[in-house]
Amino acid sequence: MTKGFDRPRPADSAEHGIVYRNEGEFCGWPFYCGLWQTADGGFAAGFKRIPCDYGAYGDVDHNKLTRNMGKIWVIRSADGRSWDPESFVEIIDMNVQDEKDLPGGGAADWSGLPPLDFDSRDTLIMSGGLPRLFAPGGQAWMRASTDGGRTWRPAAILPRYELPALSGFGSSMYSTRADGIHLLGLNTMMPDSRSPRPLVYGSADGNNWYFLSFVTPEMPRSPYYPGGSPFAPAPHFYPRLIVLRDGRVISTLRYQRDPRNAIWTDVYESLDGGRTWDFLSRVNDWGSPGDIVELSDGRIVCVYGYRVPPAMGVRARVSEDGGRTWGSEIILRGDGGSWDLGYPRVIECAPGEILAIYYMNLASDPVQVNGGVRHIAWTRWRP
Numbered sequence: 001m002t003k004g005f006d007r008p009r010p011a012d013s014a015e016h017g018i019v020y021r022n023e024g025e026f027c028g029w030p031f032y033c034g035l036w037q038t039a040d041g042g043f044a045a046g047f048k049r050i051p052c053d054y055g056a057y058g059d060v061d062h063n064k065l066t067r068n069m070g071k072i073w074v075i076r077s078a079d080g081r082s083w084d085p086e087s088f089v090e091i092i093d094m095n096v097q098d099e100k101d102l103p104g105g106g107a108a109d110w111s112g113l114p115p116l117d118f119d120s121r122d123t124l125i126m127s128g129g130l131p132r133l134f135a136p137g138g139q140a141w142m143r144a145s146t147d148g149g150r151t152w153r154p155a156a157i158l159p160r161y162e163l164p165a166l167s168g169f170g171s172s173m174y175s176t177r178a179d180g181i182h183l184l185g186l187n188t189m190m191p192d193s194r195s196p197r198p199l200v201y202g203s204a205d206g207n208n209w210y211f212l213s214f215v216t217p218e219m220p221r222s223p224y225y226p227g228g229s230p231f232a233p234a235p236h237f238y239p240r241l242i243v244l245r246d247g248r249v250i251s252t253l254r255y256q257r258d259p260r261n262a263i264w265t266d267v268y269e270s271l272d273g274g275r276t277w278d279f280l281s282r283v284n285d286w287g288s289p290g291d292i293v294e295l296s297d298g299r300i301v302c303v304y305g306y307r308v309p310p311a312m313g314v315r316a317r318v319s320e321d322g323g324r325t326w327g328s329e330i331i332l333r334g335d336g337g338s339w340d341l342g343y344p345r346v347i348e349c350a351p352g353e354i355l356a357i358y359y360m361n362l363a364s365d366p367v368q369v370n371g372g373v374r375h376i377a378w379t380r381w382r383p
Helices: none
Strands: 015-020 023-027 036-037 043-051 071-077 083-092 124-130 139-145 182-188 199-205 210-214 234-243 249-258 262-270 277-282 290-294 300-306 313-319 330-333 340-350 351-362 374-379
Touching: 015 043, 015 071, 015 083, 023 374, 036 124, 036 351, 043 351, 071 124, 083 139, 124 182, 182 234, 199 234, 210 234, 234 290, 249 290, 262 300, 290 340, 300 340, 300 351, 313 351, 330 374
Parallel strands: none
Antiparallel strands: 015 374, 023 043, 036 043, 043 071, 071 083, 124 139, 182 199, 199 210, 234 249, 249 262, 262 277, 290 300, 300 313, 313 330, 340 351, 351 374
């Protein structure tokens, strides 16, 4: 038994605010976009913006919203509390169906560009999928910034190495090994598989990326769940990798039975730089995807959306033993109006202090369409 079964407790002195809200937009999913603290001490955050008038349930239906709608943008902040809407930079239009539709008429060639400096806090990486995440036969795109998110390289396409499909989910500033190899979590869709399969690519220079490993064994398709629905069970996807100070690599994975509530966060561990992987722990009963950060004191914090009533919102747990066990649940907020929230990104913004961003809707919102207006919010606290 661990202390993880103590009663959930509110976060001490948590501070909340809004990154961006627009009454005519559905804003969401920063987990697969990004959050970074840049070299000047400022912050950059990425998320998706989709026009939405909140007139009916169909306007917030994920079957529609997750398929080729809206754009991914990056916004900046000097202090992590107030965010400048004038700083928005467009990353990609989700209407792009194929690499030939990318700006400039095709994928960019980075071979002649300088190597990316993964030790620089101004080096930011974002990745996604064409024509959408988890698409059969899909491709993974990548963009990179070397000036803290102000400008970005044109989109490149990652090689598939005979994989049937590939999708990306952003990148972490904490995922570079001591030897300089940067690790990137991706997913493929294997034929006759039960779910997406998480995998790892690596790069020494940021311009050339190579397949490194699968994180989990392949699972044959279940005859009871033929797939095709975003609400189908899908064991293990959304890998988020970090390299710990002791050299171990850990990754959170989302395990899904139903994305509206029956989802949780598993942790896998690699002792050989990401080449081979084993199950390490389950963070929680419910809540995923979970983003993780190792604090300067060695503790690991996992933050995730909590979609179980009555206190839907955002929660966290802390591990004091390298991700092997997790403490009791910390309630960052429980004022959500529906399950449609979460997908956080988290960083240590000062020693011992956490900044998390996520998408949120409020039970108190005067607009209620299966919850309030979907917006991007932030929370700061010291676990």
